Structures are given as C-alpha cells and as structure tokens.
Amino acid sequence: MAAPLPTLPPAAIRPGRHRPTGIATRLRALHAASEDPAVANLLRTVPILAAPLTDLLHHGPAAPVWRPVHDPDMRVSWMH
Numbered sequence: 001m002a003a004p005l006p007t008l009p010p011a012a013i014r015p016g017r018h019r020p021t022g023i024a025t026r027l028r029a030l031h032a033a034s035e036d037p038a039v040a041n042l043l044r045t046v047p048i049l050a051a052p053l054t055d056l057l058h059h060g061p062a063a064p065v066w067r068p069v070h071d072p073d074m075r076v077s078w079m080h
Contacts, residue, residue: 043070
C-alpha cells in the first residue's frame with residue numbers, strides 16, 4: 001500500500017511594488033478569477049494566498065498578512 005501524499009502547501013502570490021490601490025486592484029482581480037468553477041475547484045485543493053511586499057517586509061512572512069484569494073478581506077498566517 002502506497003504512503004499517502006503529503007499535504008500541499010498553499011501557493012503564495014506576492015504582488016509587485018505597487019501602491020495600496022494597485023495591490024487592492026490585483027487582489028480583487030484574483031478574487032474575481034476565483035469565481036470561475038475550475039479555479040474554485042483548484043482552491044479547494046491548493047489554497048492560494050496573496051500578500052503585499054510591504055506587509056511581508058514590515059511584519060514578516062509568518063505574520064497574518066496573507067489574504068486568501070477566495071476571501072481577500074480576511075488575513076491569515078502562512079500556516080492557515
């Protein structure tokens with residue numbers, strides 16, 4: 001009997017060096033894409049998180065600065 005596959009880590013997206021409005025626009029675009037049935041199916045398997053570079057630099061990657069693509073208003077830690 002084969003060993004079970006390890007749980008996949010979430011995919012992380014770090015929007016580039018943009019002003020807060022540009023980052024918000026990119027997060028809204030990612031969220032809109034997550035409404036597609038094929039993408040929604042993928043998100044049930046592999047969580048996709050996004051975090052602005054400024055938040056990562058200020059708080060660190062382990063802090064709850066990551067925003068799930070399916071709910072960009074929520075903030076979670078990397079190990080969500």
